[in-house]
Amino acid sequence: MGDTVGSSADAQRKQPLISPPEWLIRGLRPQPAPIPWAAVVRASIALAAPLAVGLAVGQPGYGALVAMGALSGVIGDTADAYRMRILNIAVPQCFGAVGVMLGTLVYGDGWIAVAVLTLVALVSGMISTIGAVASVSGLLLLLNSVVGAGLPLPGPWWKAPLLLSLGGLFVLVLALLGWPLRARTPERTAVAATYRSVAELLAAAGTTAYDVRRQAVTASLNASYDLILARRAHYHGRSRSMVRLLAQLNVLVPLIEAAAAAHLHGRASRRPEIAAAVRDLADVVATGRSGAVPDLALPGPEGPADRAMNAALRHAAAVVSNADSDHPDQYGADDRLGRPAALGVRARRAAVTVLLSPTSWRYGLRLALCIGLAQVLVSVVSVPRSYWVALTVTFVLKPDFGSVFSRAVLRALGTAVGVLTAALVLGVVPRGWWDVPVMVVLAALIPAVSANGYAFQTAAITPVILLISDQINHLGFHLVLPRLLDSLIGCGITLVAGYLLWPESWHTRIGDRLAVAVEESARYVECAFGGGSGSGPVPAADGTGAQGSPAAPGDHGDRARLRRRIYRDLSVVRTEFQRALTEPPPTGKRAAAWWPLVVAAERIVDATTAARVRVDHGARPPAPEEVGEVTKQLRELAQGLRSSATLVEVPTRIEGDDEGVLAPLRQEVVAAREIASPQR
Secondary structure (H helix, E strand, O other), X not given: OHHHXXXXXXXXXXXXXXXXXXXXXXXXXXXXXXXXXXXXHHHHHHHHHXXXXXXXXXXXXXXXXXXXXXXXXXXXXXXXXXXXXHHHHHHHHHHHHHHHHHHHHOOOOOHXXXXXXXXXXXXXXXXXXXXXXXXHHHXXXXXXXXXXXXXXXXXXXXXXXXXXXXXXXXXXXXXXXXXXXXXXXXXXXHHHHHHHHHHHHHHOOOOOOHHHHHHHHHHHHHHHHHXXXXXXXXXXXXXXXXXXXXXXXXXXXXXXXXXXXXXXXXXXXXXXXXXXXXXXXXXXXXXXXOOOOOOOOOOOOOOHHHHHHHHHHHHHHHHHHOOOOOOHHHHOOOOOOOOOOOHHHHHHHHHHHHHHOHHHHXXXXXXXXXHXXXXXXXXXXXXXXXXXXXXXXXXXXOHHHOOHXXXXXHHHHHHHHHHXXXXXXXXXXXXXXXXXXXXXXXXXXXXXXXXXXXXXXXXXXXXXXXXXXXHHHOOHHHHHHHXXXXXXXXXXXXXXXXXXOOHHHHOOOHHHHHHXXXXXXXXXXXXXXXXXXXXXXXXXXXXXXXXXXXXXXXXXXHHHHHHHHHHHHHHHHHHHHHHHHOOOXXXXXXXXXXXXXXXXXXXXXXHXXXXXXXXXXOOOOOOHHHXXXXXXXXXXXXXHHHHOOOOOOOOOOOOOOOOOOXXXXXXXXXXXXXXXXXXX
16 A cells, blocks of 8 residues: 555656646647658749749849749649649639739838738638638738738739749649649549548447547548539539549448448448458559459348348449449439539629628638738837738638637747748858758658648748748848747737637637537438428538428438538537647637537437438338437437537436337437536
């Protein structure tokens, strides 16, 4: 006993008196990610080549501007498909050109520049809420406006936009070099990766690793559908290769449904031959071959779950092996999630979102307030090269990129590391041609470490920007320390005016997002087994279609669309929770307490899917009263999530057949209602 007490005391003495908070450790912990070697090479060439050309022709400032435009292109080059790269790089570059033109026109105009940049910040923030491409476009619009208003760029007014656009065009050309040889390779690779993730899911059936694998399948399926369906409004029926890929992707839907049943009730479907067969299909999809699917040697089924798995796997093999059929639609090449709306319809929806959405206005006003304060401060107080303050505000205040609070702290830390790197370069390396090999190395770090975390991305981008800026203002080593001070000022403005003054930032109602997903789960139960007071089909993925739960069980397409939408919503909820975990208390602690309920909601959807699959393959359907009680409990849970800031335990018992198909679903619902907050 004495030894135990002594050991505990020794352990306490060894613990540090001051340790960093968990949210900071989580933000500084590098996320595992493969190095995109192709992007690394492109970044090195795209940023170093303009500097070399500028030095060769005696215009290093022009080369620096082209490199600055290339840097924007490198940051936006995140898509895999070549056609999507055109959109992701070209559209933001157009906004960036407009931004630098506006900034150049108000350079040195004092309060006029303050007003213009504040208005640009409002527009930038509002359009950033539309989507990923619009977010990057708004970012470059504001960033280049700040640069144009803060740096003496070469005139006339059109020259700087032209040079920056040339840099972005150079990145786009480099990104599209492989298009003639690898036109459909990114799409095939994405679909094959989804097949492999499903194989890992099947291999984990019946184990504790199943939940993690299912989350990976959801992310992979989302990415593949986004990649292939993104252009379906234009390419529907025209591109045979895209139709075949969509058919191969669609047949994974019943396979994933069968996986849920195999996890809870499978016997033969848990054997390794099942996952191996899906891996073989993935290899066929990746190579684009047809008729090369090996014969399936599947174990004999021992129940409804096994029969569902065998049927789904044989159907998938038939579609993959008949990829060159003259009628691929017969194998399920319809748009299971709904075709995207026409471009004009989506443009009108985006305009309505920007002008009428409270979220759009709130973010626009927050960004405008912070940029306005930054510009007023540097106009009143003498801050050399003050544009860096507003640049810091712009980079940090991006809610769609992560927590504002943690990003401000991580930005300060990342900038400090980047400034030290720049100090070493500017203090040791002679200016001139030595800048080119240095830029080759520094530029390669941007895509190499950006996926590891925001602090790593900041540490990589900062010395690149400082080196480019030195080509324009020639301050050398004296540029370094002011940049660190400006970054700290910008982070301070963001924390006060962009975070503390907006209670929604630090009093996040986590339950609202989760409540919507729980309500949709109740609708999914009704769609699978009947019940409810509504009627009509389940809405399509683009939001069109009738609302309400069907009174009779929906068809397979209705269930597939609703389930995919719930999984996608839960994926967003999971991302929101991960973001909330990086917030300081109390938001971070509250998110940690609610996290088990997110997992419970995902298991409810899985249990519903498994029950429906078993009914489709011979099991006895549940009684309407049992279905009604389950959906009632789910809706009560959703209402409780909206009305309570903390989790409250609700003892629950749902009557039903303990041997029926809904028994696992009832257990998951009871478990969800019995999750209690640590703060009672």
